[in-house]
Amino acid sequence: MLKLAVLISGGGSNLKALIEAAMNPEYPAEIVCVGSDTDAAGLAHAAAAGVPSFVVRPSDYASRAEWGAALAAAIRDFEVDLVVSAGLMRILPAEFVSEFSPALINTHPALLPLFPGAHAVRDALAAGATETGVTVHIIDEGVDTGPVLRQAAVSIRAGEPEAELHERIKAEERPLLVDTVRAIAEGSLNLAAVAAAHQ
Known part of the structure; x- marks a missing residue:
């Protein structure tokens, strides 16, 4: 079973589609966490499905690199196989990309x-x-x-x-x-x- 982290910034329509797909026991992936850079409306989809979520706000960090490191650390805790950027409206820092790519899709x-x-x-x-x-x-x-x-x-x-x-x-x-x-x-x-x- 492929373990997914899904990253969003907005309403989370792609997240919702993945959650609905994963409800089918024959679907070979599960969402183990949802992350956002803001208090996104789409986090409600994660809550409704009982999926853990977290918010890592860039404004809480001195640089993009520090924000990216915090986001990576939050994802790392869930030992995911694939990170899905599903409407995350930010360019991910190079260090974050190098850690997860190619298992990082958009x-x-x-x-x-x-x-x-x-x-x-x-x-x-x-x-x-x-x-x-x-x-x-x-x-x-x-x-x-x-x-x-x-x-x-x-x-x-x-x-x-x-x-x-x-x-x-x-x-x-x-x-x-x-x-x-x-x-x-x-x-x-x-x-x-x-x-x-x-x-």
Whole structure:
């Protein structure tokens, strides 16, 4: 059974999808802790499911590196196999990444390498793209530059508002993340091999 730590900053819709998947006894992963950088609304999903959670606020530390060390220490206590950044709206410090990667994955609302960064949906619309989507990738020390694991495409409708497109991307993101974690747990997706091939 793959032991997951899930990191969030907001409503936790991806966390909720993983919790629901893990309720099925045939799903090969379990969430052993949920961490956040703020008092995120999504922590309620962890509480409802009886999953331990913790908050490590960057404002409580003198530097990003110190915050990252505290976050790593909190995760380490749970002896996890995979860290899932599921809406954590912060760039993880290099020391944190080097400790957990390649067993450190993220979802991104674009078809990477297109439209990296915090405003991927807005950037796709501004570029006049007719298609975007979602990527699950390994986190490396760059911003959205790690090896791609899985992708799902979403067509962009003419005149579509950013918020509407983002919601349609999220609808693809949740099952893609659940399926990717399943593949990692079952061994059909080998993170170390993918990372080595990317170098």
